[in-house]
Amino acid sequence: MRNSNMESNKAVSEEIYAELHRFLSLDDNGDCQIFTFILTNPFDHNYEEIKSRDFAYGNNKWRISLIKSEQHAHLYLSLVDATEGLNCSVDYTFSILHRDDYAKNETFEEKGCNFTKNVPRHGRRSFVSRDDIQHDGYLDENREFLVELQMRNAATHFECLIEMLPNPESTFPRYQSKYFPLGGFDWNVSVYPNGDCSEHEGRVMINLNRLTQFNHYCRVAYRITIGSEQSNKCYTTDVLDHTFDFSGEGRGFQLYDDLEKYMAGSCRLKLLVEVLNLAVTNQVKLYVFEEQAQKNQVYFTDLDKQTWCIESDVMRKNLRLKLWYIDQFRLPKNYARYFKWDVAVLGAAGQRKEAIDAPFSEYYTRRDDESNYEMIMDLAVKELADPEQRYFPDDGPLRLTVELELKVSHLLYKANYNKKDDVSRRQIYQMKKQLLGHDMSPPSVRPGSSRYTPDSQHDSADDSGRCSKFWMSSAASD
Numbered sequence: 001m002r003n004s005n006m007e008s009n010k011a012v013s014e015e016i017y018a019e020l021h022r023f024l025s026l027d028d029n030g031d032c033q034i035f036t037f038i039l040t041n042p043f044d045h046n047y048e049e050i051k052s053r054d055f056a057y058g059n060n061k062w063r064i065s066l067i068k069s070e071q072h073a074h075l076y077l078s079l080v081d082a083t084e085g086l087n088c089s090v091d092y093t094f095s096i097l098h099r100d101d102y103a104k105n106e107t108f109e110e111k112g113c114n115f116t117k118n119v120p121r122h123g124r125r126s127f128v129s130r131d132d133i134q135h136d137g138y139l140d141e142n143r144e145f146l147v148e149l150q151m152r153n154a155a156t157h158f159e160c161l162i163e164m165l166p167n168p169e170s171t172f173p174r175y176q177s178k179y180f181p182l183g184g185f186d187w188n189v190s191v192y193p194n195g196d197c198s199e200h201e202g203r204v205m206i207n208l209n210r211l212t213q214f215n216h217y218c219r220v221a222y223r224i225t226i227g228s229e230q231s232n233k234c235y236t237t238d239v240l241d242h243t244f245d246f247s248g249e250g251r252g253f254q255l256y257d258d259l260e261k262y263m264a265g266s267c268r269l270k271l272l273v274e275v276l277n278l279a280v281t282n283q284v285k286l287y288v289f290e291e292q293a294q295k296n297q298v299y300f301t302d303l304d305k306q307t308w309c310i311e312s313d314v315m316r317k318n319l320r321l322k323l324w325y326i327d328q329f330r331l332p333k334n335y336a337r338y339f340k341w342d343v344a345v346l347g348a349a350g351q352r353k354e355a356i357d358a359p360f361s362e363y364y365t366r367r368d369d370e371s372n373y374e375m376i377m378d379l380a381v382k383e384l385a386d387p388e389q390r391y392f393p394d395d396g397p398l399r400l401t402v403e404l405e406l407k408v409s410h411l412l413y414k415a416n417y418n419k420k421d422d423v424s425r426r427q428i429y430q431m432k433k434q435l436l437g438h439d440m441s442p443p444s445v446r447p448g449s450s451r452y453t454p455d456s457q458h459d460s461a462d463d464s465g466r467c468s469k470f471w472m473s474s475a476a477s478d
Helices: 130-135 326-330 381-385 420-436 455-459 463-477
Strands: 017-025 033-040 049-052 055-057 060-068 072-079 086-097 106-115 121-129 144-163 180-182 185-192 204-210 217-228 233-236 240-244 253-255 268-286 297-301 307-313 318-325 335-346 352-354 360-365 372-380 400-413
Touching (some): 017 060, 055 400, 060 180, 072 130, 086 121, 144 185, 185 268, 268 297, 307 326, 307 400, 318 326, 372 381
Parallel strands (some): 017 400
Antiparallel strands (some): 017 033, 049 060, 055 060, 086 106, 185 204, 204 253, 217 240, 268 400, 297 307, 307 318, 335 360
């Protein structure tokens, strides 16, 4: 899942990688995310395959690979760690970007593609010819080219058959499925035909269990289907929204029905778990009104084992939280790390206060001095300090619970804005020109209007300018 485990850069690597160069999330209903990779010309060396490092999308790990034959290059998308019973459906589009003309991009699209253990890889053979890559305007002066991957509409489910004994010896027998990986954790499903304890005796209990990484909270929205839809003997739960704590156990589901009804006269029970959303969170506790001796600071690590620090500030009207990326100085040279996160305050009486303008995102490059990211919470300090609001526990220390959810983390090669970014900017301009005509400016800002400004100023406000804002500022700072 993580580029973060990479300790060396391209210059010292023994292999040639397809380097993740740029990332963009459209934040739309299909959760469309765009990954841009830099690849070296495969016909300039003896490697038969160029692979990317693992990257995350839709709570799964993925990898792209380019395989060459004598006259063609084949491009594939693979589901990493595909296991028995796991099925991930996704729409994806590959494009090899032409340096000068977006109409000459080589593009391939596939919708509703299912990745499984038996078929973990999809793509297209003979995607582009050797002559096209080398002579048709795809390579730059470094003999490199750009491959863009769009992914959207991911849906993941796990299906299993659980063997159950007809006459178990135990009073509370437990039957388990095989494990499956999802969201950086390993999971399985367990069934208790007679309940899991004396309190639940006689009730069918079905639990989703987290088997690894017990130092983080995890919030999962999922549905369970019991039985076979083909035999019309099945039951699908409502959406279950459960939080898995350090024990790895959620609340589970109780079936108020005869389990044998869904087993079709056999000793095997068919289960299907459909995961709708998975969020990994860090819950920390802060002494918000005790700034002496830095008691209002807490350190924690994320799933990538990156260290962070969060600090409270109650000196202004609303509560503010400051976030430091402590391991920023450990980033490999020529790389940037992109993070996207959300934050909330959890009150002892069940309140949940979100941050204003959340979610947040930031690009971090290698540097020795630490900079913080300030977040303003939708919570007045006056309300927080009011004992009747009960943001703090009645007994024990007066510490405030803060929940931070890290949504996205990617390590990007060549952090600063460079000439390869001109390819995307040029293509965006060309597409806009085709859609709007040769005059790119709206009537209110055409020459002669009081709001008219030169084209260079318009460019800084269009989509390409927003996408490139960080890269230009980073280049300036360097």
